[in-house]
Amino acid sequence: MLDDFTEVLKTALPLKQAPLVHCLTNAVTIETMANALLYIGAQPIMADYPPEFEDVCRITDSLLLNLGHLGPGAGNVLAPASHYAHQVQKPTLVDIVGISATQTRYDLAQKLFLDQPAVLKGNISELRAFTDLPSHGRGVDGSALDQGDANLIELAKALCLKAKADSTTTFMATGPVDLIVNGNQALVLENGVAQLDRFTGTGDVVGALTAALLGVGLNGWQASVCAITYFNLCGEQALHQLTPPFGEATFRLATLDQLSLLMTQPTWYQQLKGHFIEIA
Ligand SMILES: Nc1ncnc2c1ncn2[C@@H]1O[C@H](COP(=O)(O)OP(=O)(O)OP(=O)(O)O)[C@@H](O)[C@H]1O
Ligand SMILES: Cc1ncsc1CCO
Ligand SMILES: [Mg+2]
Numbered sequence: 001m002l003d004d005f006t007e008v009l010k011t012a013l014p015l016k017q018a019p020l021v022h023c024l025t026n027a028v029t030i031e032t033m034a035n036a037l038l039y040i041g042a043q044p045i046m047a048d049y050p051p052e053f054e055d056v057c058r059i060t061d062s063l064l065l066n067l068g069h070l071g072p073g074a075g076n077v078l079a080p081a082s083h084y085a086h087q088v089q090k091p092t093l094v095d096i097v098g099i100s101a102t103q104t105r106y107d108l109a110q111k112l113f114l115d116q117p118a119v120l121k122g123n124i125s126e127l128r129a130f131t132d133l134p135s136h137g138r139g140v141d142g143s144a145l146d147q148g149d150a151n152l153i154e155l156a157k158a159l160c161l162k163a164k165a166d167s168t169t170t171f172m173a174t175g176p177v178d179l180i181v182n183g184n185q186a187l188v189l190e191n192g193v194a195q196l197d198r199f200t201g202t203g204d205v206v207g208a209l210t211a212a213l214l215g216v217g218l219n220g221w222q223a224s225v226c227a228i229t230y231f232n233l234c235g236e237q238a239l240h241q242l243t244p245p246f247g248e249a250t251f252r253l254a255t256l257d258q259l260s261l262l263m264t265q266p267t268w269y270q271q272l273k274g275h276f277i278e279i280a
Pocket of ligand 1: 142175176177178191192194200204206228
């Protein structure tokens with residue numbers, strides 16, 4: 001079954017057309033996100049002024065809502081964008097950054113979920129908070145204490161319940177290993193390197209890549225597997241190419257550089273590592 005995904009990866013990247021992605025995102029990593037989209041051959045538009053939403057929605061292929069840095073009146077920005085996209089069936093990704101930290105983010109995440117985004121993502125600790133499981137998340141960072149096989153199965157089951165029968169949302173929980181849940185299917189992805197946890201915005205970039213892939217017609221499940229695997233292989237390749245000693249900033253740049261390079265290697269997708277887990 002994992003072979004089906006290698007086929008999706010192989011056909012999805014390089015992109016055959018450039019999706020235009022509407023991003024409502026945080027001020028910390030906004031530039032990294034915009035450039036990451038350009039590096040993979042997509043196009044970003046950052047527009048967070050509600051009167052523009054209708055026009056922007058008309059020209060864009062997907063919507064990304066990132067809760068990372070809520071400004072005054074954020075509820076009046078993210079929720080209307082989400083409702084509008086839902087009405088016109090624009091594929092949407094919600095990144096629930098920091099929801100273990102504040103009640104405001106938790107409430108907003110639950111509200112946005114009601115609009116049935118194609119993908120709802122966060123790190124493993126954020127997804128545990130979203131499903132009301134105990135979470136060791138701190139600020140916007142996930143905790144290794146929320147990893148481990150038993151925790152992953154517990155989270156997969158909670159997400160399954162959360163989704164209910166008619167939901168089409170794919171859930172993505174990132175960390176040292178990543179969990180993807182859709183309906184009663186759960187997949188654990190195993191690519192990546194520990195250094196990806198040492199610069200900010202790695203999860204935000206994975207969200208942007210996923211939104212771009214939704215914009216070219218992949219479903220939530222396919223887009224999630226493809227985005228995580230591609231980004232994590234970029235990290236693996238960066239580490240492989242650097243000669244020690246090197247600092248975190250050098251690793252960050254090398255990883256971002258791989259966003260445009262890795263897909264030019266004809267067999268990049270063969271490095272996908274993962275396995276399905278039983279949650280029935
Ligand atoms: N220890 C690790 N080993 C392998 N891959 C990792 C590790 N930590 C993170 N990653 C990868 O880095 C990406 C981002 O995951 P992470 O859980 O750190 O996101 P995040 O906490 O939302 O990040 P940010 O808040 O900085 O945007 C994912 O693709 C994940 O697989
Ligand atoms: C550090 C930080 N704080 C809010 S958003 C963000 C970037 C990671 O999402
Ligand atoms: Mg994050």
